Amino acid sequence: MYQAQLDVLLYPEVGIDPVCAQLAALRLAPVQAMAWGHPQTSGLPTIDVFLSSELMEPPDGAGHYTEQLLPLPGIGTYYIPLEVDPAPVDWQAWGVDPDRVLYLCAQSLFKYLPQYDEVFPRIAREVGKCQFLFLRGRLSQGIRERFWQRLRRAFQAYDLAAEEYVVLLPELSPAEYAAYNALGDIYLDSLGWSGGNTTLEALPHGLPIVTLPGSLLRGRHTYAILQQMGILDTIAHTLDEYVQIASQLGLDPEWREQMGQQVKRRQERVYRDRTPIRALEKWLQSLKT
Known part of the structure; x- marks a missing residue:
């Protein structure tokens, strides 16, 4: 990943998958950000920005993160509904x-x-x-x-x-x-x-x-x-x-x-x-x- 010479590295979450957390602890790009797939601060000095949701953050939201808080509009995601037909269940x-x-x-x-x-x-x-x-x-x-x-x-x-x-x-x-x-x-x-x-x-x-x-x-x-x-x-x-x-x-x-x-x-x-x-x-x- 070092050879890729990334400009920005975005993690959908940091804190659930152990490998993801280990990678996030490394400086692999000049700017590194995480989203709210795991909805709390990483606490890592290597994560610069937390991509959140304007509607989800309380007024004092920025104080809850070691990262710079960047709330995106609405719920902060482009969500596509699942199409799963219900199964018969007794x-x-x-x-x-x-x-x-x-x-x-x-x-x-x-x-x-x-x-x-x-x-x-x-x-x-x-x-x-x-x-x-x-x-x-x-x-x-x-x-x-x-x-x-x-x-x-x-x-x-x-x-x-x-x-x-x-x-x-x-x-x-x-x-x-x-x-x-x-x-x-x-x-x-x-x-x-x-x-x-x-x-x-x-x-x-x-x-x-x-x-x-x-x-x-x-x-x-x-x-x-x-x-x-x-x-x-x-x-x-x-x-x-x-x-x-x-x-x-x-x-x-x-x-x-x-x-x-x-x-x-x-x-x-x-x-x-x-x-x-x-x-x-x-x-x-x-x-x-």
């Missing part, structure tokens, strides 16, 4: 009750922090006939068991049994995951570390989306997506409001349908947006001067 064999209000909790379990466990029994207490569908994925048995025990304690604190409301689904294929999105009634964004691709992949299925933006980029992905679609009614400002919105969607099928239709009609606003590309081009061209 959901009832996995414990799903299709007659209940189904809340999709689609993030990896490690994104669900203990301080927010209470939101699920609080919603269940208000809605009654509902289920929360989590994905246990490839995580170890130990992580899954600790998560399950946390939820059991959280539901017990509200005199409810987690077994009545929570389903941990196995790892799903892409087609089964599309069916999962099609199955759900409401999408609950994870708190503290928001859904990015996960939220974008849910949009074609017309799910109302509940989110509570955090104080950092990583907690504001879904907030930005809803902002770009102009859907503000399901953005909460407090934990209590998050529970209230999620519960109201569960109890009011007419409002749930209305919000889902808004998502379906406006999803194109976040697809194939060229403005971040043009802004990136402008920045790259500015490096020549």
Whole structure:
């Protein structure tokens, strides 16, 4: 790579792939930048610029990075929706009750922090006939068991049994995951570390989306997506409001349908947006001067 004599080196992420992180620690180009594929600072002196999103950054965003912050317009990416046909799935064999209000909790379990466990029994207490569908994925048995025990304690604190409301689904294929999105009634964004691709992949299925933006980029992905679609009614400002919105969607099928239709009609606003590309081009061209 040294022989290539690069002018600029762009990393889609730094921090997930170990090889990528090792390369980012080297000075391979005069200007090196990373994007929000891993949504927090690299902390590396060899990364000069962090390519972020104008809609995702809080007002004090620049203070959270060792890199120079460069927010690109909108959600900061040119997103092309996946085209995956849902596969037939026997959901009832996995414990799903299709007659209940189904809340999709689609993030990896490690994104669900203990301080927010209470939101699920609080919603269940208000809605009654509902289920929360989590994905246990490839995580170890130990992580899954600790998560399950946390939820059991959280539901017990509200005199409810987690077994009545929570389903941990196995790892799903892409087609089964599309069916999962099609199955759900409401999408609950994870708190503290928001859904990015996960939220974008849910949009074609017309799910109302509940989110509570955090104080950092990583907690504001879904907030930005809803902002770009102009859907503000399901953005909460407090934990209590998050529970209230999620519960109201569960109890009011007419409002749930209305919000889902808004998502379906406006999803194109976040697809194939060229403005971040043009802004990136402008920045790259500015490096020549």
